[in-house]
Amino acid sequence: MKYALAVYGGPFTHQASSSAYQFAKAAIARGHEIYRVFFYHDGVYNGSNLSIAPQDEVNVTEQWKALADTHKLDLVICIAAAIRRGVINESEANRYEKDAHNLDPGFEISGLGQLVEAAIDCDRLITFGE
Amino acid sequence: MTKKILFITSKAPYGSSYAKEALDAVLMASAFGQQISLLFLDDGIFQLKKDQAPQHGQKNISATFPALELYDVNNIYVDELALQKRGMTRQDLVINTVAFNDEKIRQLMAEQDQILAF
Numbered sequence: 680m681k682y683a684l685a686v687y688g689g690p691f692t693h694q695a696s697s698s699a700y701q702f703a704k705a706a707i708a709r710g711h712e713i714y715r716v717f718f719y720h721d722g723v724y725n726g727s728n729l730s731i732a733p734q735d736e737v738n739v740t741e742q743w744k745a746l747a748d749t750h751k752l753d754l755v756i757c758i759a760a761a762i763r764r765g766v767i768n769e770s771e772a773n774r775y776e777k778d779a780h781n782l783d784p785g786f787e788i789s790g791l792g793q794l795v796e797a798a799i800d801c802d803r804l805i806t807f808g809e
Numbered sequence: 810m811t812k813k814i815l816f817i818t819s820k821a822p823y824g825s826s827y828a829k830e831a832l833d834a835v836l837m838a839s840a841f842g843q844q845i846s847l848l849f850l851d852d853g854i855f856q857l858k859k860d861q862a863p864q865h866g867q868k869n870i871s872a873t874f875p876a877l878e879l880y881d882v883n884n885i886y887v888d889e890l891a892l893q894k895r896g897m898t899r900q901d902l903v904i905n906t907v908a909f910n911d912e913k914i915r916q917l918m919a920e921q922d923q924i925l926a927f
Contacts, residue, residue, distance in 0.1 A: 685925065687927075719830065719834075720826065720827065720830055759830075759833060760826075760830060790837070791833060791834055791837040792837055792840070792841075794834060794837075794925075795814075795834070795837055795838045795840075795841050795843075796841070798812070798814055798838075798923040798925065799812050799814075799841060799843060799923075801923075803923075804923045804924075804925065806925060806926050808926070808927075
């Protein structure tokens with residue numbers, strides 16, 4: 680089956696991202712396709728490469744990147760939600776004349792249309808939020 | 810083939826960004842030519858209340874709902890019980906909606922290809 684996941688929760692503060700990651704891993708292991716993971720609301724914080732986990736804690740951003748590397752996952756951060764929350768890539772930093780950018784290169788920044796398109800194209804869209 | 814997509818919004822209009830970001834998603838989806846429905850549950854009902862006057866520079870979310878018609882989002886439902894529990898009727902809302910009981914809501918959900926919950 681072809682799945683899309685929507686993640687509304689940030690790392691460390693909420694279980695949403697971790698649950699979505701566990702789901703994605705299990706679905707892939709069972710031979711399903713994860714077409715896209717769309718990060719919205721505070722879920723966009725998952726794409727920041729500035730968060731640091733203590734050594735004995737799990738860093739879900741790193742987990743997503745590793746899974747995406749292995750299985751060519753499409754990790755998409757919502758641009759409208761991300762720029763409000765200070766998660767931006769280099770081109771947005773240039774556009775808004777900011778000194779720094781922090782979006783991890785494992786993630787893409789794109790519009791809400793990517794969520795809608797995933798809902799249309801996939802057999803199932805599963806939301807991980809509050 | 811068009812899909813039936815239901816958006817469920819169940820958070821109060823202010824105090825978190827859920828209501829606004831749900832509405833953004835509905836407006837975006839309307840551009841894809843799908844069969845869009847919108848359902849208000851729980852405190853989401855308050856998004857539709859007349860005479861909202863948000864303070865401290867917040868935008869009045871209820872101003873956007875009358876425009877949904879222009880985006881061809883015409884299937885708009887509210888949870889009858891959620892209205893009752895909050896001492897409201899459909900007359901308290903900024904747009905015409907259809908009030909559904911639990912059974913009708915279950916049917917509505919069962920008919921959908923996808924549900925996006927906010």
